[in-house]
Amino acid sequence: MKIIFSKTLLDEILGQVEFVNEESCGFLFGTIQIQSKRISDFIKAENINRENKKIRFEIAPKDYFKAEDLALEKGWRLLGVYHTHLDSPPFPSKTDLKFAFEEFSYIIISLNNQKFSSLKSWTLNRKREFIEEEIEITAN
Amino acid sequence: MATVFIPTPLRKFTSNQSKIEIEAENIKDLLEKLTQEFPPLKNYLFTGEGEVPSFLNIFVDEDDIRNLNEKETKIDSKSKVSLVPAIAGGSDYEEEIVFSKEELSRYNRHIIIPEFGLEAQKKLKKSKVLVVGSGGLGSPMLLYLAAAGVGNIGIVDFDVVDDSNLQRQVLFGIDQIGNSKVIAAKKRLEHINPHIKINIYNTQLTSQNALEIIKDYDVVADGTDNFPTRYLVNDACVLLDKTNVYASIFQFEGQVSVFNFRNKNGLLGPNYRDLYPTPPPPGLVPNCAEGGVLGVLPGIIGSLQALEVIKVITGVGEPLSGKLYTFDALTFHSRTFIITRKSNNPLNGDNPTIHKLMDYEQFCGIPAVERKVKEVTLEEFLQMKSQELDFQLIDVREIHEFEELNLNGLLIPLSEITHKAHLISRNKKVIIHCRSGARSAKAIRELEDKFQFENLFNLKGGILAYSQMEKITVKA
């Protein structure tokens, strides 16, 4: 399915993840349409990984519940998760695959020298392989 | 009955219910009953070995069952059991870059610059830079990139070192004349910095191999002085989303720019086709071999090119993206022009028409320069001599080279060859030689093109191969 979000939303996310010298992460919300997922909102989550935040991220289950609760409260749907890769391309890593969940979209934002370089969205197929999802960025 | 929380991605299997009531004694029991009621859930709750998969966490009230009694964890009617997708991942890039004591002391003058520091030095060590051409621009560039500690350097060149290169190609010395440039370059660079890796490609960069070679690098620096390669490198970099650090020189003037660079806002900068949409007509702009170049100029411009490569890799400073820097060595005037992306750029404008590499020789209106000529090896030549076969030997070197050492051939310097073509026999084998074989190949191509000769053979390795063999024989 195609992923649609606005330039404004992207800028807001980038505003929170750029110049952070470790992997950032958070949840994405919106609606599912016939052939697309439209992301309307996001919340940032704390990276609680203890090994090496430069190459790992992990979100606390309590934050996951918060995201689910927020979705219920606002009438949004929890669509997926975003996270950054520092100086590494926006392709899912083995670790990303290990923890990925079907249905969710995983947007990977690649930062180069802490500045945005590119992004891609991924989702699992039935064989637990990552498939790239087309992204459409709208003007607003 | 215990309440089970179903996360969003699994609700499609539970008719969209987020809470399900189940009577169970422990987690194992609960999961089994859950899959009986909703069979498709099975793949998400159990691995092939019947364990809880890595991507799922199961909580009883506030606690992960991994911290309780795993699947034997008891539950009761008040328990809230939650199925929680594990939200985790990473980027798996190579382990943290570390430096040995020797490296830290080697790079000390970089590391102590506050704006540079260890972080930038790590980026250099991690980086992969491909230098196309190891000539005038490539020489200083490679020397400085290697010295600076760029961890992986690739060099593409198919040429051999010629005496006339040494006026500007400071990577090489007289001992390497006649040797492959990439091999000589690797040796010299490893001597300067043993902490880095040099990969060599002893070949010409072509439309057939460019993507395959370039894909493994982060940044490409084009140090060639011909239009087909410039367009080739540019197009390959745009297609592969790589930054292309460009420079060129001619006589007393140099240019530098950074193409296809993505800035901090994700905006892509212009590329070579935004600056020069089409190549100049063939012959209008001569290359260094034809037009000449002041030897110091590539030293200056190639060093600027190395500087831009280092800035692109480390993120220190503002790279020359969207700008063309020009330097006039005679007047010391330097200017910086603004370049912008053009909507009609055929690679990445509004309506891109180029989706793969093309024949760049043809695009630039130049016939393929490296047409093969017929050759004889030194052994074959000596055999023909000893068997006193009838052939003509032509020497296309300069008179001072001829006077120093010659093989008794007829001297016709390369510059005079087409005027003296009538002196060359048409009815027997003609062997043409020079110092290393390059000028004689050129002479043969000219003679074949202009006068349709069919009996010309190049002496492979030239008189150099002969004198090297002599040396060996004398020693033996």
Ligand SMILES: [Zn+2]
């Ligand atoms: Zn990742």
